[in-house]
Amino acid sequence: MAPLSVAKPTEQRSSLLDRFLMQGGIVITFLVVAVVATALVEPRFLNRLNLINVMRNFALLLIPSLAQMLVMTAGGFDLSVGAVVAISSVVTAAVMLVGSGYFPGMEIGVILLSLVAAIGVGVLVGLTNAGLVASLSLSPFMVTLAMMSVLMGIALYFTQGIPIYGVADSFITGVGRGQFLGLPIVLHVALVVLVVCIVMQRFTALGRHIYAVGSDLRSARLSGVATGRTLTIAYVLAGILAALTGFLMTSRLGSGQSTIGGTLALETIAAAVIGGVSLRGGVGRAEHVALAALFLAVIANAMNLVQVDSKYQTLVLGAVLIVALAIDRLLLRKRQA
Amino acid sequence: MSTPSGTKAQSVGPLSGGAVKDMLLAARLPIAIVVTLVLFGMVEPRVLSFGNFRNIAIQASYLAIFAMAQTMVILTRGFDLSLGYTVSLVSVAASMAMVAMGSGDASILYGVGAGVLIAALIGLANGLLIAGIGINPLVTTLGMANMVMALASTISGGFPVTGLPRGLTTEFAQGSLLAIPIPIWFAGLVFALLFLTLKATKFGRSLYIIGANPRAAVAAGIRTLPVLVLAYTLCAVLAALGALLLTARTGSGEPNLGGNLTLEAIAAAVVGGVRLSGGEGGVGAALLGALFITVLSNGMNLVQIDGYLQQICLGVIIIVSLIVNRDVTRR
Numbered sequence: 001m002a003p004l005s006v007a008k009p010t011e012q013r014s015s016l017l018d019r020f021l022m023q024g025g026i027v028i029t030f031l032v033v034a035v036v037a038t039a040l041v042e043p044r045f046l047n048r049l050n051l052i053n054v055m056r057n058f059a060l061l062l063i064p065s066l067a068q069m070l071v072m073t074a075g076g077f078d079l080s081v082g083a084v085v086a087i088s089s090v091v092t093a094a095v096m097l098v099g100s101g102y103f104p105g106m107e108i109g110v111i112l113l114s115l116v117a118a119i120g121v122g123v124l125v126g127l128t129n130a131g132l133v134a135s136l137s138l139s140p141f142m143v144t145l146a147m148m149s150v151l152m153g154i155a156l157y158f159t160q161g162i163p164i165y166g167v168a169d170s171f172i173t174g175v176g177r178g179q180f181l182g183l184p185i186v187l188h189v190a191l192v193v194l195v196v197c198i199v200m201q202r203f204t205a206l207g208r209h210i211y212a213v214g215s216d217l218r219s220a221r222l223s224g225v226a227t228g229r230t231l232t233i234a235y236v237l238a239g240i241l242a243a244l245t246g247f248l249m250t251s252r253l254g255s256g257q258s259t260i261g262g263t264l265a266l267e268t269i270a271a272a273v274i275g276g277v278s279l280r281g282g283v284g285r286a287e288h289v290a291l292a293a294l295f296l297a298v299i300a301n302a303m304n305l306v307q308v309d310s311k312y313q314t315l316v317l318g319a320v321l322i323v324a325l326a327i328d329r330l331l332l333r334k335r336q337a
Numbered sequence: 338m339s340t341p342s343g344t345k346a347q348s349v350g351p352l353s354g355g356a357v358k359d360m361l362l363a364a365r366l367p368i369a370i371v372v373t374l375v376l377f378g379m380v381e382p383r384v385l386s387f388g389n390f391r392n393i394a395i396q397a398s399y400l401a402i403f404a405m406a407q408t409m410v411i412l413t414r415g416f417d418l419s420l421g422y423t424v425s426l427v428s429v430a431a432s433m434a435m436v437a438m439g440s441g442d443a444s445i446l447y448g449v450g451a452g453v454l455i456a457a458l459i460g461l462a463n464g465l466l467i468a469g470i471g472i473n474p475l476v477t478t479l480g481m482a483n484m485v486m487a488l489a490s491t492i493s494g495g496f497p498v499t500g501l502p503r504g505l506t507t508e509f510a511q512g513s514l515l516a517i518p519i520p521i522w523f524a525g526l527v528f529a530l531l532f533l534t535l536k537a538t539k540f541g542r543s544l545y546i547i548g549a550n551p552r553a554a555v556a557a558g559i560r561t562l563p564v565l566v567l568a569y570t571l572c573a574v575l576a577a578l579g580a581l582l583l584t585a586r587t588g589s590g591e592p593n594l595g596g597n598l599t600l601e602a603i604a605a606a607v608v609g610g611v612r613l614s615g616g617e618g619g620v621g622a623a624l625l626g627a628l629f630i631t632v633l634s635n636g637m638n639l640v641q642i643d644g645y646l647q648q649i650c651l652g653v654i655i656i657v658s659l660i661v662n663r664d665v666t667r668r
Contacts, residue, residue, distance in 0.1 A: 077475075138659045139613045141416075141475065142603075146655035149600060153648030160645075266479055279473045311487045311495075318483030325472045325480075333471070 026328060027275055027291040034295055038302040045305060052184060058297035059190035060249060062290055064264055065271035066197050067241035069289045072272050073201075074234040075214035075281030076133060076140040081242045081268050082261030083151035084125050088118035088246030090155050093164035093256020100168060107168045111175075115247050122243025125151065126236035134231040148265070155258035164256035176251030186248050193241065197286035210234055215282025263314065270321045271296055276328075296320075365661065366609060366625045370632050377636030384639050391518070393628075393635050398524035399583055401627035403598055404605035405531055406575035408623040409568050411606055412535075412544045414551070414615030415467065415474040417569065419482040420576050420602055423459050424595030426489040427452040427580035432498035432590025435505070442504035452577045459485060460573025464566030482599070490592045498590030509585035520582050524624075527575060531620040544568060548615025604651060605630050608658040630654070 038045045045051075064081050071078040095114035103110055125147065132143045178185040201207040209230040212220040221227045245264075250256050275292035277284030299320065303313050361368065378385040403420060410417050431452035438444035459481065466477045512519045535541035543564045547554040554561060584590055609626025611618030633654065637647050 132656060132659075136660055136663070138656070138663065142607060142613060142655060142659055145600065145603070146652040146659075149652035149655070150649045153645045153650075153652065157643060157645035157649070263483075266483060269476065269479065273473075273476055279476065309491065311491050313487075314483045315487035315491075318480040318487070321480040321483075322466060322472065322477060325476060326466065326470050329471050 026324075026331070027288055027295065030274070030324065031291055031295040031298070034298045034302070038298060038305070042302065042305045045302065050301070050305070052179075054297055054301045055187045056184045056252070057300065058294050059184065059186040060245060060252070061267060061271060061297055062190045062293040063193055063241050063245045063248070065268045065275075065289050065293045066193060066286055067238035067245075068268035068272045069275070069277050069284050069286060070197070070210065070234045070241075071140070071238045072269075072277045072279065073214045073281060073284040074210045074231055075217060076231070076234065077144060077279075078129070078235070078238055078242075078268075079141065079144040079265045080125065080129065080147040080151060081238070082264030083148040083155070084122055084239060084242035085246040085249060085261035085264055086258050087125075087151050087155040088121050088243040089250045089253075089260055090159055090164060090256045090258050091121050092118045092247045092250045093167050094158075096168055096171065097164060097166040100166070107170050111168055111171050118243045118247045119240055120243075122239035122241070122246075123236055124239070125242075126239025127232065129239070130232035130235035133235065134228045152258075159256070159258045161258055163253075165254075167250060167254055167256070171251050172254045174251075175248065176254065186252070189244070189248065193244075194286055194290050201286055206230070206233060211282050213281075215280075263317075266317065266321075267296065270317060274321070274324045366622075366629055370625070370629050373629070373632050373636060377640060381636075381639045384636055389635070389639070393631055395518050395520050396635065397628045397631035398518075398520040399579055399586075400598075400601060400605055400631055401524045401624045402527050402575060402579035402582070403602035404609070404623035404627045405527055405620045406572045406579070407602040408606045408611050408618065408620055409531065409544065409575075410474070410572045411548075411603075411611050411613060412615060412618065413548045413565060413568055414613075415565070415568070416478055416603070417463065417572050417576075418475065418478040418599055419459060419463065419485050420478075420572065421595035421597065421599035422482050422486040422489060423456055423573055423576045424580040424583065424598055425592055426459075426485050426492075427456050427577045428584040428587075428594045429489050429493040429498055429590040429592050430455050431577075431581060432501055432584060433492065435502055436498060436500050440500050440502045442502050445502050445505050448502075448505070449581060452581055453574055456573040456577030456580075457570055460570035461566060463573070464569035467569065468562045468565035493590065493592045495592055497592070499588075501584070501588060501590070505585045506588045509582060510588075520586070523578065523582060527578070528620055528624055535619055540564060540567065545616050548617075550616070601630065601651075604655050607655060607662070610662050612662075 064085060067081055068078055092114045095117045096110055099110035099113050100107070129140075129144055129147055132138050133140045175185055180188055201210075209220070209225045210233075212223070212225050213227050213230045213234075217227055220230075246261070249260055253260070271293040272284065272289055273279065274295065275284065275289035277289060296317070299316065300313060303316065308316070374384060383389055403424070407417055407420060431448035434451035435444040435448035438447045463474075463478055463481055466472050466481075467474045509519055514522055535544065543554065543559045543561075546557060546559060547561055547564060551561065580594065583594055587594065605626035606618070606623045607613060607626070608629055609618065609622035609624070611622050611626075630651070633650070634647060637650065642650075
């Protein structure tokens with residue numbers, strides 16, 4: 001039932017603590033500490049409006065982090081995530097601007113059209129990444145780094161760095177600021193994506209194949225897994241999720257921006273590895289990544305509340321990433337000793 | 338399923354079996370450099386002038402230093418994504434030190450000392466985290482990159498640091514020795530030192546062995562911790578040297594000096610043929626790669642191609658050279 005490749009605590013003597021750590025206990029501890037500490041230091045954290053804000057940021061980090069997780073569990077890497085977000089934001093706004101000229105009064109249709117266009121870009125990037133990584137077996141790190149350069153270049157060339165305005169109002173109020181059952185629409189979208197990912201990882205052949213390809217490409221191939229197709233699907237899904245993020249961010253910002261997503265590669269990798277996704281592939285769970293993304297969103301919000309300079313926030317993010325991994329490694333070593 | 342890569346390599350093999358073809362492939366980068374020069378020269382004759390060659394050589398020196406620095410860690414299957422921001426931080430911190438010491442020519446020493454010290458600390462931290470604790474080099478240096486970037490922009494307040502000693506901005510930027518510009522001397526010196534280190538020292542051989550097979554390296558009795566720590570420290574200190582030279586050229590300490598340098602340095606090394614999976618390539622490859630990328634961007638600048646289009650070209654060139662180098666090393 002469970003994916004064959006995921007390291008389960010096989011030793012009979014594994015203690016309760018060990019099992020807690022294996023099941024994402026570190027992330028949960030981080031998260032609880034962050035929430036409690038923030039609430040104590042800054043009671044405004046628990047303000048309803050602030051919590052909604054945290055939820056929105058969490059949602060917009062969760063979706064690309066799940067994209068990163070999909071590629072990483074398949075043994076890859078996606079540094080182009082932020083660039084896809086930027087370019088799909090530009091495409092969303094551009095299609096909406098042009099489309100509303102052609103089809104006045106059909107706002108919903110135009111919004112859907114721009115979503116399709118953005119997703120199309122994501123699929124295209126995913127296919128290109130996968131083609132280079134899977135078919136030509138090039139280093140995913142280098143390929144997606146080069147892809148990032150290309151995509152940022154394209155987005156900046158067409159916009160010259162200037163935001164594209166003229167996004168439909170109903171898009172901003174309905175999607176970006178919209179709420180359903182008292183929670184932001186973007187959160188609902190992100191949670192649906194999360195559930196789909198969890199179901200896929202736990203109960204589908206595709207999920208098992210991604211783990212298998214990520215933990216050992218050759219054995220996966222020998223056991224009959226269509227490795228090329230599995231990798232392609234992983235990269236394409238990642239492209240789609242990144243494009244969806246760009247679409248949603250546009251609704252939040254109210255304009256298409258080629259400059260967003262700059263730190264997203266770092267943030268999504270941080271969320272993934274803090275959530276226990278292995279850089280060597282084959283290991284990682286969507287629900288743990290979600291907890292890690294929430295942890296990062298809480299920290300960012302806490303720093304905003306106590307008015308830490310945004311530059312120091314980058315510093316803290318870098319430090320959190322390294323410290324979290326160091327703790328993880330040291331615990332692992334202790335466990336193995 | 339994709340084509341199994343084995344059959345592809347075999348089909349390339351017999352076709353290009355000739356000795357001439359082998360030589361052409363071995364000399365692919367010098368050929369690419371000449372072809373690029375000629376092509377741009379046809380559009381814009383100034384590309385082929387002596388003055389421009391001198392320009393290219395100077396510009397390539399800086400990138401070559403960074404690419405060679407990066408090569409030292411790539412050889413071990415590592416990476417230094419913090420290189421670019423280390424350059425920024427060193428530029429800012431060294432400039433502030435020099436200004437604080439009165440901007441006289443003697444203050445240059447303080448600037449150099451501060452810059453090298455800071456870089457050495459960053460490299461040491463990278464090396465200890467990677468080799469001592471065992472965190473993945475990519476994530477370690479990515480995290481470090483963000484911390485260093487934040488430091489560079491906060492200590493300077495985000496503004497350039499001006500008022501550098503004249504000795505630095507004239508001698509080290511425009512000066513020449515035996516008719517050869519100073520930056521070229523430095524790049525040559527770094528090349529010679531690293532070349533000898535890699536060929537003739539135990540440390541150099543250890544880098545290759547660790548990169549080719551970390552487990553075998555441990556089995557062979559190589560103490561990976563000190564070797565890796567030294568490699569990352571060396572990488573950062575060389576980055577500091579490049580940063581000081583670039584600062585001399587710019588004439589001020591710039592918090593944004595190194596933004597794109599990480600990508601360009603890795604690109605130069607990879608285009609030159611340094612293998613990302615470790616253990617293959619050398620500083621000569623990095624030097625040629627840096628020269629090629631400089632020739633390309635110099636040509637694009639002279640024929641006035643938009644900066645963003647250049648960014649697209651850089652990405653495409655990286656991918657193409659990955660494909661070419663892969664097929665060459667496969668054979």
